[in-house]
Amino acid sequence: xxxxxxxxxxxxxxxxxxxxxxxxxxxxxxxxxxxxxxxxxxxxxxxxxxxxxxxxxxxxxxxxxxxxxxxxxxxxxxxxxxxxxxxxxxxxxxxxxxxxxxxxxxxxxxxxxxxxxxxxxxxxxxxxxxxxxxxxxxxxxxxxxxxxxxxxxxxxxxxxxxxxxxxxxxxxxxxxxxxxxxxxxxxxxxxxxxxxxxxxxxxxxxxxxxxxxxxxxxxxxxxxxxxxxxxxxxxxxxxxxxxxxxxxxxxxxxxxxxxxxxxxxxxxxxxxxxxxxx
Amino acid sequence: xxxxxxxxxxxxxxxxxxxxxxxxxxxxxxxxxxxxxxxxxxxxxxxxxxxxxxxxxxxxxxxxxxxxxxxxxxxxxxxxxxxxxxxxxxxxxxxxxxxxxxxxxxxxxxxxxxxxxxxxxxxxxxxxxxxxxxxxxxxxxxxxxxxxxxxxxxxxxxxxxxxxxxxxxxxxxxxxxxxxxxxxxxxxxxxxxxxxxxxxxxxxxxxxxxxxxxxxxxxxxxxxxxxxxxxxxxxxxxxxxxxxxxxxxxxxxxxxxxxxxxxxxxxxxxxxxxxxxx
Numbered sequence: 080x081x082x083x084x085x086x087x088x089x090x091x092x093x094x095x096x097x098x099x100x101x102x103x104x105x106x107x108x109x110x111x112x113x114x115x116x117x118x119x120x121x122x123x124x125x126x127x128x129x130x131x132x133x134x135x136x137x138x139x140x141x142x143x144x145x146x147x148x149x150x151x152x153x154x155x156x157x158x159x160x161x162x163x164x165x166x167x168x169x170x171x172x173x174x175x176x177x178x179x180x181x182x183x184x185x186x187x188x189x190x191x192x193x194x195x196x197x198x199x200x201x202x203x204x205x206x207x208x209x210x211x212x213x214x215x216x217x218x219x220x221x222x223x224x225x226x227x228x229x230x231x232x233x234x235x236x237x238x239x240x241x242x243x244x245x246x247x248x249x250x251x252x253x254x255x256x257x258x259x260x261x262x263x264x265x266x267x268x269x270x271x272x273x274x275x276x277x278x279x280x281x282x283x284x285x286x287x288x289x290x291x292x293x294x295x296x297x298x299x300x301x302x303x304x305x306x307x308x309x310x311x312x313x314x315x316x317x318x319x320x321x322x323x324x325x326x327x328x329x330x331x332x333x334x335x336x337x338x339x340x341x342x343x344x345x346x347x348x349x350x351x352x353x354x355x356x357x
Numbered sequence: 358x359x360x361x362x363x364x365x366x367x368x369x370x371x372x373x374x375x376x377x378x379x380x381x382x383x384x385x386x387x388x389x390x391x392x393x394x395x396x397x398x399x400x401x402x403x404x405x406x407x408x409x410x411x412x413x414x415x416x417x418x419x420x421x422x423x424x425x426x427x428x429x430x431x432x433x434x435x436x437x438x439x440x441x442x443x444x445x446x447x448x449x450x451x452x453x454x455x456x457x458x459x460x461x462x463x464x465x466x467x468x469x470x471x472x473x474x475x476x477x478x479x480x481x482x483x484x485x486x487x488x489x490x491x492x493x494x495x496x497x498x499x500x501x502x503x504x505x506x507x508x509x510x511x512x513x514x515x516x517x518x519x520x521x522x523x524x525x526x527x528x529x530x531x532x533x534x535x536x537x538x539x540x541x542x543x544x545x546x547x548x549x550x551x552x553x554x555x556x557x558x559x560x561x562x563x564x565x566x567x568x569x570x571x572x573x574x575x576x577x578x579x580x581x582x583x584x585x586x587x588x589x590x591x592x593x594x595x596x597x598x599x600x601x602x603x604x605x606x607x608x609x610x611x612x613x614x615x616x617x618x619x620x621x622x623x624x625x626x627x628x629x630x631x632x633x634x635x
Contacts, residue, residue: 167516169461172509176454183447203492214481214492220512227505231450234498238445 083107083128084300085150087135087181088157090118092255093196093248096293097156097300098122104297111135111146111157136177143184151191154300155181158196158225162259166200171224178228182235192242193232194300199249199285199311199350201226210353211247211307218345229307242305246296249311249352253289261318262286265325269334275326276339280319283349285311311352361385361406362578363428365413365459366435368396370533371474371526374571375434375578376400382575389413389424389435414455421462429469432578433459436474436503440537444478449502456506460513470520471510472578477527477563477589477628479504485561488631489525489585496623507585520583524574527589527630531567539596540564543603547612553604554617558597561627563589589630 084101088094089110101108107126112118115129130146132138135157138146147153155178159170178195185193200222202209215230217223229245236243252262268275292310299308319337326332362379366372367388379386385404390396393407408424410416413435416424425431433456437448456473463471478500480487493508495501507523514521530540546553570588577586597615604610 167512169513172457172461172513175505175509176457179450179454183450214494215508216492217508217512220509220516223508223512227453227501227508230493230495230501230505231453231498234445234495234501235447235450238498 082151083109085109085111085147085153087111087153087155088196090114090121091156091158091160092257093251093289093292093296094156095121095255096289097154097296098127098293099290100293100297101154101300102126104301106297106301109150135181136173138177138180140180140184140187143181144188147185147188147190150185150188152194152300153181153185153190153192154194154196154296156196156296162257166219166221168220171220175224175228179231179235182232186236186239186241190241192244192300193236194244194246194296195228195232196296197225197229197245197247197307198222199247199309199352201229201247204347204350207347207349208351208353209309211309211355213353237305242303244299244305245307246299246310247307247352248292248296249285249287249309249350251287251289251292255289262321262325265322269326269329269331272331272334274334274336275322276336277318277322278338278340278342280317280322280337281348282318282342282346283315283351284318284321285314285350285352286316286321287312309352309354311354313352313354315349315351360429361387363387363389363425363431365389365431365433366474368392368399369434369436369438370535371529371567371570371574372434373399373533374567375432375574376405376571377568378571378575379432379578380404382579384575384579387428413459414451416455416458418458418462418465421459422466425463425466425468428463428466430472430578431459431463431468431470432472432474432574434474434574440535444497444499446498449498453502453506457509457513460510464514464517464519468519470522470578471514472522472524472574473506473510474574475503475507475523475525475585476500477525477587477630479507479525482625482628485625485627486629486631487587489587489633515583520581522577522583523585524577524588525585525630526570526574527563527565527587527628529565529567529570533567540599540603543600547604547607547609550609550612552612552614553600554614555596555600556616556618556620558595558600558615559626560596560620560624561593561629562596562599563592563628563630564594564599565590587630587632589632591630591632593627593629
């Protein structure tokens, strides 16, 4: 029988895909959730244990240790991710400090393997093609707090005899996407026959279906390797390509208004993840 | 009249030299200290206000805001620094989270300029010559928590309208040095006529008198520039050179036993700071 995996952030955009991928692989999960009723509706499958924690990031050491008791593996996907807010919010600091407390509680509870979810926003974006050896030089508070969590846990956990793997998703889209994010926004506007105001569309990004991201993170978790992993396609697509592909599904390229919004000059022109050989 | 500067860690090795340098420059200070009697003995000068805080890093937001009230500039030098312990101690996590809380309280109190003390241990040591644009890739929990404090505050403070400068001392020695550190240990052994067991002595480090470090940090604080600053000599000296120079003061090179201890293969061969042009 497979070892049960504890998961935080299971109701979130990427978290729910991680849980699905674990369940598909026959792995039982214990989900630390704020709202057990919501989680039960999301995951009606067998093999799902629900533990209610009102606020994971400010929970007491005792609460965390009880929730983690007996667990060998933890996949920590919870983080503040409100679109339009999360890049600069001071709630990132609460997520950072709370994640460190969680990791310390996991060590104290005798955990064996900790798998965290970071972001491509940790990297120095300048090189354009970003591999796991690209220096970290975050440009946002979100990226700084993710990078800090990684840096501290990279020292703390191996030093305490706990395996540590860290997954950095690039640009995710797909089922469960918040309607304020690009691809979901495109679908909503185009389905309603409404025009879509966009920037130049020239920015190149590494887009990946969130379902595939969940599978990749589950595979990192269930594999034995440690260190950082890019969760990406390894291919760049321009925002124009993405938008036209979505629009083609509705036969409505005419609704795309490139140049209707100014580009943010601080946005890097190109962010493509480098997939490491396995 | 000069603006009063608030200082944490004023009783520490580098903190006390920062305070001295500020006082010499005619700047009044408010010291947040655990032990006011000890601080009063260290700084009998006029222009020193003492505020007792039992534990800076776990103090409540209210306590911090009261202590910081009306202060325009904060020099944050407090950190856990017990020789032989500090590189791997989980107390670094408390210093990281406490420093972030302190910065948030400083923002809330209307502070204008925050000056932090980091470490050369934040850098990727591989290049040997380390400038402020050298990637951060800390190799210890201490370095990771210092680098994380920098990365988060670099995003948080300018975003909140607060100036942010960050000073990275290299290898400091001098008055007030803990007897377990290299130069103080050399003096203690040689003064007693006892042999000194050393490694190969071939490691090259950037050594700086702590008094000069205090002056450099005070100058960064009182200057108007923001960003990261190396606090270093810009010159490398081997451990052998340092040891022989100290031994020459006692006429006892014969007591130096190079090779009596194994070198730590993880210690980088060369750490020299690059001084930026001002």
